[in-house]
Amino acid sequence: MAVPPPPNIISKEVRVIRIITDTLSGLSPQWAAEHGIPLIPQVIYFGEESFLEIQEMSIEEFIRRLKSSSVLPRTAAPPPGLFIKAFEELDAAHNTILCIHPTAELSGTVRSAQIAKAEAFPNADIRIIDTRTIGAQLGVLVQMADSWVREGLDADTIVRRLEELIPRLRTYFLVDTLEYLQRGGRIGGAAALVGQLLQIKPILTIRDGKVDVYARERTKKRGLERFREIILEEMDQSFSPCLVIQHCDARQEAEELVSFFRQRLGRQDIPVFDVVPAIATHAGPGTLGASFFAKP
Structure with missing residues (x-):
């Protein structure tokens, strides 16, 4: 089913x-549907089984199986x-498409979108943006781009604004256990044990x-202190939201972080996202994760 376009969104080029965007943005399917933004699913493999993220496997089910x-x-x-289908539904031959996706260093999503454009819409105005990030900060960029489109900004201005913000993106994760870093080969078994x-x-x-790895701290308490x-x-507190908290099966601790920063900053605009698979x-x-824009 084609996604209905938002009203009155026309650039200077008419x-x-x-x-x-895609599910690595951490945006909810409900938000994406309400704003007319296709959320292209990543593919999750458990052994020989494959699932389309969110569509066929929820975050909760992913965590259960991960454990x-x-x-x-x-x-x-x-x-x-999947991109070709989305391009067709959005009438890419006659419209301008902004594809906003995660860093190509961690995901092949940008490459997949580029292949789809080359194969099906080589002459279309499809702009594929590598945000150099992943998760909530990607989601925030998508939300900002959506608001700029609704304000009537042209595509060139929106892309320029996104590109100017990308160097200021910051995302940090406080890891509770070394088990998964070790299982994934990012650290050795001996190092994990120590x-x-x-x-x-x-x-x-x-x-x-x-x-x-940005830092290593002894004990969870010290880790949280350094994280904060x-x-x-x-x-940079001039943005809204100024901060996004993320978590992987740690909702209570994420809410405690939100409470801390709301009190410390006097701000309420601190949403909580799930850490993407x-x-x-x-x-x-x-x-636990935190995403924000750095000071200039």
């Missing part, structure tokens, strides 16, 4: 601007056919489009 599976799941980019004995809590970040310090030191696979249950 072309309707439509947005496409019980002896083999780590893996995620794959949507096949180009880390668990010393109660090491790594803080991960997305740097140059890749997941990297990083956010307060680096965050591509990150949860390696970080594991209990992970």
Whole structure:
């Protein structure tokens, strides 16, 4: 079924601007449907079984299977056919399409969209944007682009604004256990064992489009303290939302973080997103995340 276009969204070129993103944005299907934005599903593999993220496997089911599976799941980019279908539904031959997707360093989504454009709509005005991030910060960029479209900004201006913001994106994750980093081959077994004995809590970040270790703290308490310090030191509060908290099967701790920052900052606009499977696979249950724009 074709997604109905938002009302009165016409650029200076008299072309309707439509947005496409994917499930690695962390946006809910309800929000995406209400705003007329196709949410292209990633593919999740558990062994030989494959599932379309959100459509065929919810975040809750993914976490349940992640905990019980002896083999780590893996995620794959949507096949180009899903993009071709979305392009057709949004009448890409006559409209401008903004495809806003996660870093190509962690996902093949951008490449899949590029293949779909080349194969089916080589002459269409389809602009594929690699945001160099993943998860909630990608979702925030999509929401900002949607608001700019509704304000009547042209496609060139929207793309320029997004590109100007990308270098200021910051995302951090506080990992509760080293088990999944070890199972995924990101750290060795001996290092994981020593880390668990010393109660090491790594803080991960997305740097140059890749997941990297930012800091290592002893104990969960110290990890949370450092996590909060990083956010307060680096965050630009002029944006709304100024901060997005993420979690993987740690709703209560995420809500406690939200309460802390609402009180500290005097702000209420701090939403909570689920950590997307591509990150949860390696970080594991209990992970907390924070995304924001850095100070200039």
